[in-house]
Amino acid sequence: MPEQIFAYILHKNGNVDDTAAELIHAANAISPEASVVAVVAGSGDELQAVCDEMAKTYAEVWKIDSDALVYINAEVLRGLLVRVLPKNPVVLVPHEHFGMDLSPGLSVKLDAAYLPDVVAFEGLEGGLLKAVREEYSGMVSTHVTCDIREGAVITIRPGAFQPDESRDAGGQVLDKTDEAVDGGIPGGNRRYLEIVEAETGDVDITKSDVLVSVGRGIEDEDNLEIVFDLAKSMGADVSCSRPIVDAKWLEKARQVGTSGQTVKPKVYLACGISGSFQHMGGIKGAPFIVAINKNAKAPIFQVADVGVVADIVEFLPDLADAIGDTK
Amino acid sequence: MEILVCVKRVPDSSENEIEVNPSGTDIERDDLVYSVNEWDNYAVEEAIQIRDKVGGSVTVVSIGDEDAEEVIRREMAMGADNGIHLSDESFEGSDGRGFATILKAVVDQGNYDLILTGAQADDGAGQVGGMLAALLDYPYASLVNLIDVLDGKRIKVGREIAGGHQEMNEIDLPCVLSIQTGINEPRYVGIRGIRKVASIDIPIKGAGDLGVGTETIGAAAAKVKRQDYFVPELGEGAEMLEGSTDEIVEKLIELLKAKGGFK
Ligand SMILES: Cc1cc2nc3c(=O)[nH]c(=O)nc-3n(C[C@H](O)[C@H](O)[C@H](O)COP(=O)(O)OP(=O)(O)OC[C@H]3O[C@@H](n4cnc5c(N)ncnc54)[C@H](O)[C@@H]3O)c2cc1C
Numbered sequence: 391m392p393e394q395i396f397a398y399i400l401h402k403n404g405n406v407d408d409t410a411a412e413l414i415h416a417a418n419a420i421s422p423e424a425s426v427v428a429v430v431a432g433s434g435d436e437l438q439a440v441c442d443e444m445a446k447t448y449a450e451v452w453k454i455d456s457d458a459l460v461y462i463n464a465e466v467l468r469g470l471l472v473r474v475l476p477k478n479p480v481v482l483v484p485h486e487h488f489g490m491d492l493s494p495g496l497s498v499k500l501d502a503a504y505l506p507d508v509v510a511f512e513g514l515e516g517g518l519l520k521a522v523r524e525e526y527s528g529m530v531s532t533h534v535t536c537d538i539r540e541g542a543v544i545t546i547r548p549g550a551f552q553p554d555e556s557r558d559a560g561g562q563v564l565d566k567t568d569e570a571v572d573g574g575i576p577g578g579n580r581r582y583l584e585i586v587e588a589e590t591g592d593v594d595i596t597k598s599d600v601l602v603s604v605g606r607g608i609e610d611e612d613n614l615e616i617v618f619d620l621a622k623s624m625g626a627d628v629s630c631s632r633p634i635v636d637a638k639w640l641e642k643a644r645q646v647g648t649s650g651q652t653v654k655p656k657v658y659l660a661c662g663i664s665g666s667f668q669h670m671g672g673i674k675g676a677p678f679i680v681a682i683n684k685n686a687k688a689p690i691f692q693v694a695d696v697g698v699v700a701d702i703v704e705f706l707p708d709l710a711d712a713i714g715d716t717k
Numbered sequence: 718m719e720i721l722v723c724v725k726r727v728p729d730s731s732e733n734e735i736e737v738n739p740s741g742t743d744i745e746r747d748d749l750v751y752s753v754n755e756w757d758n759y760a761v762e763e764a765i766q767i768r769d770k771v772g773g774s775v776t777v778v779s780i781g782d783e784d785a786e787e788v789i790r791r792e793m794a795m796g797a798d799n800g801i802h803l804s805d806e807s808f809e810g811s812d813g814r815g816f817a818t819i820l821k822a823v824v825d826q827g828n829y830d831l832i833l834t835g836a837q838a839d840d841g842a843g844q845v846g847g848m849l850a851a852l853l854d855y856p857y858a859s860l861v862n863l864i865d866v867l868d869g870k871r872i873k874v875g876r877e878i879a880g881g882h883q884e885m886n887e888i889d890l891p892c893v894l895s896i897q898t899g900i901n902e903p904r905y906v907g908i909r910g911i912r913k914v915a916s917i918d919i920p921i922k923g924a925g926d927l928g929v930g931t932e933t934i935g936a937a938a939a940k941v942k943r944q945d946y947f948v949p950e951l952g953e954g955a956e957m958l959e960g961s962t963d964e965i966v967e968k969l970i971e972l973l974k975a976k977g978g979f980k
C-alpha cells in the first residue's frame with residue numbers, strides 16, 4: 391500500500407483546473423488510507439493563491455516556486471519533480487495535453503510504471519493495482535493491472551472521478567522549491583516561446599443554443615451541404631468533430647472538444663460522431679443530446695439522451711424536409 | 718536531416734465496429750480491416766515534407782508480426798526511403814516501456830536527428846514517444862501540429878493545447894516529437910505506388926540483432942498488463958427511437974421542439 395499518493399495540480403492565471411478536485415477521489419479509489427499530497431508548481435503570488443486554495447482540499451500541499459515556471463514547460467518540470475519526489479512514488483496527473491507531455495517521460499525518469507488514461511480503479515492487491523481503461527476511442531474497455539511497488543505515474547481521465555467539494559481539509563503548504571532547483575533548472579534543450587491564439591471563425595459556436603454537429607460519418611465533403619441544410623431548417627449552427635477539421639472541410643473554430651471549443655448549447659445533435667472523450671469533453675452544461683449513428687454500438691449512445699440508428703446521409707435530409715413542412 | 722518515424726499497424730476503427738470476443742480475451746479479429754495508425758500516417762507525411770525541403774532521408778520502423786510489413790511498405794509507397802521491421806516472439810506482451818526500449822535500440826543503431834511517433838495509437842495510451850525520449854535523454858514535445866526547421870541544430874515546433882491554441886517551442890536536435898492529426902494533409906497512396914515498392918527488401922530485426930532481452934522487454938518485464946476486454950454498462954444510455962423513418966422523424970421533431978431545438 392502506498393503511504394502517500396501525489397496529485398499534480400493544473401492551474402492557469404491563478405485558477406485551479408477542474409481536475410484538481412477530482413484527483414483526490416482518484417487517489418482515494420486507489421487506497422483510502424494513503425495521504426494525498428497536492429503538488430503545485432508555478433511562480434509568485436498566483437502560485438501562492440493556488441496553494442492556499444488547494445490546502446482546502448488536500449491535507450498537504452507541496453509548492454515549487456520558480457521564475458522558470460511562469461509558463462510551465464514539461465521538460466523543465468519533469469526534472470524538478472524527479473528531485474522532490476520520494477523513492478517509488480505514486481503520482482497522479484490529469485490525462486490532457488500537459489499530462490501527456492509530462493507523464494510518460496516522468497515514469498521513465500522515476501523508473502516507475504506508467505498507466506495512462508484511467509477511468510476507474512478496482513482495487514489494489516499485493517502491489518498490483520487494477521484499473522479500467524478504454525481502447526479504440528471508447529468502443530471497448532479493458533481491465534489492466536499495474537505493478538506499483540516501484541512507483542507509478544498514472545494519468546487520470548478528466549471528468550472520470552467526481553470532484554471533492556468538502557473543502558475542509560485545512561491542509562498545510564510546504565515549500566519544496568529549494569530541493570527542486572538544487573542543481574539548476576533542467577530541460578534547457580526545449581525552450582518555450584509563446585502561445586499562438588486560436589483563429590476565430592465566422593460563427594462563435596460557444597454562444598449557440600442549438601448545434602448540429604457533424605463527424606467522420608458524413609464520409610464526404612460534398613455531403614456537408616445536408617448538414618447545413620438541416621441546421622438552417624432548425625435555426626441552428628454547425629459544429630463538428632476533429633476529423634472534419636483535420637480534413638480541412640470546416641474551420642478549426644467549429645471544432646467541439648478538448649482541443650477545440652467548449653460549447654454550452656441547449657440541444658446538441660451529434661451526427662456521425664462516435665463519442666470519444668476528447669469530443670464529449672467540449673460539451674458542458676448538460677444539453678439534450680441526440681445522437682444519430684449507423685452503428686448501434688457507438689459509444690455516443692451511452693451518453694446521449696436520445697438515439698437514432700441511421701445513415702446520416704439519408705436521415706438528415708428526411709429530417710430537414712419534415713422540419714420544413716412543420717413551418 | 719535523418720528522420721525516423723515509428724508506425725503501428727492497427728485495426729481501423731473508422732472502418733470497423735470493434736467488438737469483444739465471447740470469452741473477453743481479445744477483440745474479434747476476424748474480418749477486421751487494418752491500416753496504419755491514423756496519427757502515424759501524419760507523422761510520415763510530415764517527415765517526407767521535411768526531407769523534401771531540407772534533404773536527408775526518412776526511415777519507417779514498426780514493431781509487429783509478419784503483417785506489420787504491409788504498413789511499412791505502404792508508408793514507403795508514400796515516399797519513405799527505408800523500412801525496418803522489428804519482429805520477435807519475445808517482444809510479445811511488452812508494455813509501453815518495453816516497446817520504447819525496443820525502439821531505443823533501433824535509434825542507437827542509427828544516426829537520427831529527428832524521431833517522430835504518433836500522438837497515440839489504438840489503445841489510446843500516448844506513451845511510447847515520451848518514454849522513448851526519456852530513455853534516449855532527448856528533449857520531447859507531444860501533440861505537435863507544426864514543425865519549422867531552423868537549422869541543422871534546432872527546430873521550432875507548435876504543440877496543440879486546449880481551446881485550439883498553440884504553444885510554440887524551440888527544440889534542440891536530436892529530439893523526439895509526437896505528432897497530432899491535422900498537421901498536414903497526408904498524400905494518397907494508390908495501388909500503383911504500392912506496386913512500385915513491392916519488391917523492396919525490408920530487413921527484419923529481432924531481439925538478438927537489437928541487443929534487448931527479457932529483463933527489459935516482453936511480458937516478463939511488463940509492469941502493466943491487460944487482463945481482459947469488456948463493454949461497460951454505463952447508466953441507462955440513450956432512449957432509442959424506433960419505427961419507420963417517418964415515425965422516427967416525427968418523434969424526434971416533437972422532442973426537439975420540447976427541448977428548444979428550434980428557433
Ligand atoms: C490530444 C487529443 C485531443 C483531441 N481533441 C479532440 C477534440 O477537441 N474534438 C474532437 O472531436 N476530437 C478530438 N480528438 C480526436 C478524438 O480522439 C477522436 O478521434 C475524434 O473525436 C473522432 O471523431 P468522430 O467521432 O467524428 O470520428 P470516428 O470516431 O471515426 O466516428 C465516426 C462515427 O460515425 C459513424 N458513421 C460512419 N458512417 C456513418 C453514416 N453514414 N451515418 C451515420 N453514422 C456513420 C461511425 O459508426 C462512427 O461512430 C483528440 C485526440 C487527441 C489525441
Ligand SMILES: Nc1ncnc2c1ncn2[C@@H]1O[C@H](COP(=O)(O)O)[C@@H](O)[C@H]1O
Binds near residue numbers: 723781838
Ligand atoms: N508496435 C509499434 N511499432 C512502432 N511504433 C509504435 C508501436 N506502438 C506504438 N508506436 C508508436 O508510438 C505512438 C504512440 O503509441 P501508444 O503510446 O501506444 O499510444 C504510435 O503512434 C507509434 O508512433
